Amino acid sequence: MSKRSRAAERLKTLWDALRAGDPAAVHAARKLTRRAQAELRVAEAGKKTERAWRDLRRAAAPLRDHDVAGGHLREALTELGVPDSTLAYFDQTWAERRAALLTQTAWPELPPTFNLHRGWKGRARRLIEKDGQKLRRDGEAVLASDNPEQWHTWRKRLKRYRYTLDLLGAVPPVVTGTLEALGRLQDAEVVLGVLHADPDLLRYERDRLIAREEAAREVARRQVRELFPVLAKQLSGQDGEQAGT
Numbered sequence: 001m002s003k004r005s006r007a008a009e010r011l012k013t014l015w016d017a018l019r020a021g022d023p024a025a026v027h028a029a030r031k032l033t034r035r036a037q038a039e040l041r042v043a044e045a046g047k048k049t050e051r052a053w054r055d056l057r058r059a060a061a062p063l064r065d066h067d068v069a070g071g072h073l074r075e076a077l078t079e080l081g082v083p084d085s086t087l088a089y090f091d092q093t094w095a096e097r098r099a100a101l102l103t104q105t106a107w108p109e110l111p112p113t114f115n116l117h118r119g120w121k122g123r124a125r126r127l128i129e130k131d132g133q134k135l136r137r138d139g140e141a142v143l144a145s146d147n148p149e150q151w152h153t154w155r156k157r158l159k160r161y162r163y164t165l166d167l168l169g170a171v172p173p174v175v176t177g178t179l180e181a182l183g184r185l186q187d188a189e190v191v192l193g194v195l196h197a198d199p200d201l202l203r204y205e206r207d208r209l210i211a212r213e214e215a216a217r218e219v220a221r222r223q224v225r226e227l228f229p230v231l232a233k234q235l236s237g238q239d240g241e242q243a244g245t
Helices: 008-018 021-043 047-079 084-104 120-143 148-169 173-197 206-235
Strands: none
Touching: 008 021, 008 084, 021 047, 021 120, 021 148, 047 084, 047 173, 047 206, 084 148, 120 206, 148 173
């Protein structure tokens, strides 16, 4: 029995707001592209459809990264007790940057709707097992490394695993908890990248902001390492919580 893609149906309702650059729509659409990635693996909808969703994810990424970095920077400035004038300057500067970024964004056409056809649940279960084994094996090397690209790549694959699990049932808390920590880690990397790329941005608070994000990055890595033994059991299908079993 076929099943219509939830990601494709939801995206239709967001499309106009997304193209207008609405931050909530950008965030929701970015998440939907990740869900669609999991659905497409079991839908066998074809390379053209897969490319359309990939192109949308790439188009939305710079705006979403900008919004995330801005949220963390403003939160940090507030925690550091900077003057209201500094916050006002940051708000104006960040809004101007976002407007320029939106102007440069080339939105693709609306990705096509697709269905998950007969046998998709079996394909999903096989992919969950295969992904879990590779994530567990590679995770040991990633957690021993400080290479941000390795962590980011592993996070993206764990996200895909998470959304594939979600197609079949509930997602175990250890998976969502690990992804939350990995998300904060990646946010810290984005913010640090912004601060290092533009020394004039918030130059009077720059050192304190960098220190804050470096500390957040280390806390996030520690959280992932602490969660990994339980996550490894989930990835191996040993904890009895595997969705769809």
